[in-house]
Amino acid sequence: MADAPAIAAVLISPSCRAAVAAGETGMAVRLIRQAVGWSQQDLANRSGYSQATISRLEREASRAARDTAILTDLAEALGVPPAALGVISGPGQRPILGGVDRRDFVGGTVGLAVTALLPQSMTTPGRIDADTVAQCWTGLRRLFELDDHQGGGTVFQLTEEMVRRLEVGLRRGSYVSAVGRELQNVTASTMEHAGWLAYDAGWHHQARHWWLEASHLADLAGIPEAQVTALTSMALQASDAPAGGRETVALAHAARSTARDRATPTLLSLLSAREAVGHARTGDRGAASSSIAEARRWLDRGRRGDEPFWLDFWGPADLACHETRVALATGGGRTAESAARTALTSVDKEAFPRNHILYTARLGSVLTQLGQLDEAIDITSKAIEGVHAVSGSRRIVSDLHRTVDLLERQKHPPATTFAGAARRLLPAPA
Numbered sequence: 152m153a154d155a156p157a158i159a160a161v162l163i164s165p166s167c168r169a170a171v172a173a174g175e176t177g178m179a180v181r182l183i184r185q186a187v188g189w190s191q192q193d194l195a196n197r198s199g200y201s202q203a204t205i206s207r208l209e210r211e212a213s214r215a216a217r218d219t220a221i222l223t224d225l226a227e228a229l230g231v232p233p234a235a236l237g238v239i240s241g242p243g244q245r246p247i248l249g250g251v252d253r254r255d256f257v258g259g260t261v262g263l264a265v266t267a268l269l270p271q272s273m274t275t276p277g278r279i280d281a282d283t284v285a286q287c288w289t290g291l292r293r294l295f296e297l298d299d300h301q302g303g304g305t306v307f308q309l310t311e312e313m314v315r316r317l318e319v320g321l322r323r324g325s326y327v328s329a330v331g332r333e334l335q336n337v338t339a340s341t342m343e344h345a346g347w348l349a350y351d352a353g354w355h356h357q358a359r360h361w362w363l364e365a366s367h368l369a370d371l372a373g374i375p376e377a378q379v380t381a382l383t384s385m386a387l388q389a390s391d392a393p394a395g396g397r398e399t400v401a402l403a404h405a406a407r408s409t410a411r412d413r414a415t416p417t418l419l420s421l422l423s424a425r426e427a428v429g430h431a432r433t434g435d436r437g438a439a440s441s442s443i444a445e446a447r448r449w450l451d452r453g454r455r456g457d458e459p460f461w462l463d464f465w466g467p468a469d470l471a472c473h474e475t476r477v478a479l480a481t482g483g484g485r486t487a488e489s490a491a492r493t494a495l496t497s498v499d500k501e502a503f504p505r506n507h508i509l510y511t512a513r514l515g516s517v518l519t520q521l522g523q524l525d526e527a528i529d530i531t532s533k534a535i536e537g538v539h540a541v542s543g544s545r546r547i548v549s550d551l552h553r554t555v556d557l558l559e560r561q562k563h564p565p566a567t568t569f570a571g572a573a574r575r576l577l578p579a580p581a
Contacts (some may be wrong), residue, residue, distance in 0.1 A: 157186040157187065158187065158229075158231060159268055159293060159294075159297060159309065160186070160297055160300075160301070161182045161183065161185070162179075162182075162183075164182075166178075166182065175211060176211075176217070176222060177208050177209040177210060177211040177216045178211075180194075180208060180222075180225055180229075183229050184209075184229065187229065191206055191209070194225065194228060194229070197228040198224050198225050198227075198228035199224065200221065200224070200225075204221075205225075208221065208225075219233075265309060265313050268290035268293055268294070268309075268313065269286070269287060269290050269313065269316055270282075270283050270286040272324075273287060273316055273317065273320050273324075276319055276320045276323040277324065277325065278324070278326070279320060279324040279325065279326040279330060279334065280326070280330060281329075281330055281333070284334050284337060287317065287334070287337045288337050290313065291313070291337060291340060291341050292460055294306055294309065294310050294313065294341075294344060295344065295460065295461065295463075297309070298344075298347075298348060298351070298505070298543075299464075299502065299503050299504065299505050299506070300504055300505065300540075300541070301505070301541060301543050302351060302505055302541040302542060302543025302544030302545075302547070303347065303348035303349065303350065303351025303352040303543050303544055303545075304348070304351070304352030304353075304354075304542070304543035304544070304545060305542075305543030306348055306543065307345065307349055307352055307354075307357075307543075310341060310344055310345045310348055311345050314338065314341050314342050314361075317334070317337065317338040317341055318338060320334060320338075321334055321335065332372060332374065335368060335369075335372040335374060336369075336372070336374045336376065336377065339365045339368040339372065339376075339377035340365070340376065340377045340380065340461075342361050342362075342364045342365035342377070343361065343362060343377050343380045344461075345361040346358045346359070346360070346361035346362035346364075346365060346381060346384060347384050349361060350384065350388055350546075351543070351544050351545070351546055352543060352544070352545050353545030353546065353549060355388065358388060359385070359388070362381040362384060362385050363381075365378070365380075365381045366381045366382070369381075375409050375410065375411075375413070376413075376459060378409050379406050379409050379410045379413075379414075379418070380461055382402050382403075382405050382406035382409060383402075383403070383406045383418075383421065383422065383425065385402050386398075386399050386400075386402035386403045386425040386426075386429070387399075387425060389402055389429070390428045390429055390432060390476070394432075395429075395432060396429045396430065396431070396432030396433035396434075397429065397433060398429075399425060399426070399428060399429030399432065400426050400429035400430060400433075403422045403423075403425040403426045403429065404426070406422055407422050415454075415455045415457065415458050416449045416450070416452040416453065416454070417450070417454055417458050417462045417465050418458075418462060419449040420446045420447075420448075420449035420450040420465065420470065421446070421462065421465050421469075423442045423443070423446035423449060424442070424443065424446040424469075424470055424473035424474075425473070426442045427439045427440075427442035427443045427473060427474075427477050428473055428476050428477055428480070430442055431476065431477040431480035431481050432480055436481045439477050439481060440477075443473070443474055443477055446470055446473070447470065450465075450466070450467070450470055464503060464506065467493070467497045468493070468494045468495075468497035468498035468499075468506070468510065469498075469506070471490045471491070471493040471494035472490070472491075472494040472510060472513065474486070474490040474493075475487050475491045475494060475513060475517065478490055479517070484520070484521050487521075488514075488517050488518065488521060488523075491510070491513055491514040491517045491518075492514060494510040494514070495507070495510040495511055495513075495514050498510055504537075504540065504541060505541040505544050505547070507537075508534055508537045508538055508540075508541050508544075508547055509544070509546070509547050509550070511530060511533055511534040511537070512531070512534040512538075512547055512550045512551050512554065513550065514530050515527050515530040515534055515551075515554050516531075516550060516554045516557070518530060519531070519554055519561075520557070522561075524561055524563045524566050525565065527558065527566075528558065528565060528566060528569045531551065531554055531555070531558070531573070532569070532573070534547075534551055535573055535577060538551060538578065539578065542578045545580070548577065548578050548579075548580055549580050551573075551577055552580045555570045555573045555574055556570075558570045558573075559571075
């Protein structure tokens with residue numbers, strides 16, 4: 152499929168939501184075409200229709216916008232299932248337009264985006280083979296990419312809908328036992344990712360719900376991978392709680408125990424870092440320092456080559472972010488500043504723009520706490536400039552509001568003035 156992340160992103164954009172609400176198939180064609188970077192002539196060349204036909208269809212100026220044959224051909228040319236343009240057909244049925252005259256296509260914009268991400272045999276369950284499940288994993292990876300660029304709140308509903316489609320496939324699809332096991336694995340992993348997205352969006356009860364659902368399915372199916380991921384994410388959530396230090400350590404230990412000999416150096420580095428934050432929150436500086444050192448040793452071993460893709464984010468920048476949290480919890484202000492600077496300079500801005508904004512915001516917070524107010528204003532200003540692109544991450548929005556609150560309390564007129572302006576620019580807190 153041509154540039155599925157871009158297609159899914161545009162399908163959940165406000166402009167496409169409005170088009171779907173109005174039942175405008177032509178607008179959907181135009182938005183998908185633009186998402187893959189094609190002109191009307193490019194689409195005409197690939198579909199066999201004239202540029203004039205494409206133009207009239209996109210403007211809803213001809214019957215082409217309701218012609219299932221044309222829409223099916225355009226969907227094939229664009230590399231999306233016909234259902235993404237509202238064309239539905241079951242076994243032995245003529246293609247029909249599904250609900251496009253009734254305010255939404257195929258369950259609304261989110262349904263369209265999921266349809267773009269999943270193979271056809273999952274959107275209308277039938278025979279499911281290993282290639283189908285491999286495409287589901289690709290769809291989940293694309294959800295990770297969308298999250299890295301837009302934040303959890305933007306992608307959460309899309310991921311929940313993907314979970315529902317996968318569960319339908321498990322119940323109604325036809326597959327051999329090995330394929331069924333892998334389908335359970337990708338379903339549990341998608342549930343876990345729904346939990347992560349809810350956490351990033353600030354919806355902690357929903358996050359816990361999906362992590363427990365993922366753990367339950369993984370346990371029933373005897374597939375520990377998703378359970379390890381869920382426990383690791385739950386450890387991060389626990390570390391945010393005022394008295395969550397011991398729970399953080401316990402959850403990280405549980406993840407380590409569940410992974411057993413499947414634990415890779417990257418996973419062990421991450422878990423050690425989570426444990427370090429937990430120890431720091433309980434006031435155990437020695438254990439926190441030891442765990443950070445262990446996390447660094449595991450990271451220095453490098454990737455083994457069989458790491459799950461959800462660990463792609465973990466590296467020096469993210470370890471430095473954990474080290475910042477440890478230093479702040481144990482009173483090491485200068486260490487926190489150094490680590491926060493390392494996190495920001497080490498993060499891959501292109502691959503992980505959400506994390507880049509997060510680490511910018513964290514550095515602004517650290518500098519504010521250390522009284523370096525002029526630089527704190529400059530750094531926080533940069534974070535605010537970028538936060539709207541990742542506004543689905545309410546973690547970042549909340550961090551910035553806390554920093555602005557702290558700046559406002561300083562006896563430094565520029566800080567007070569900045570806080571007043573920043574409050575008008577920031578999205579509302581969760």
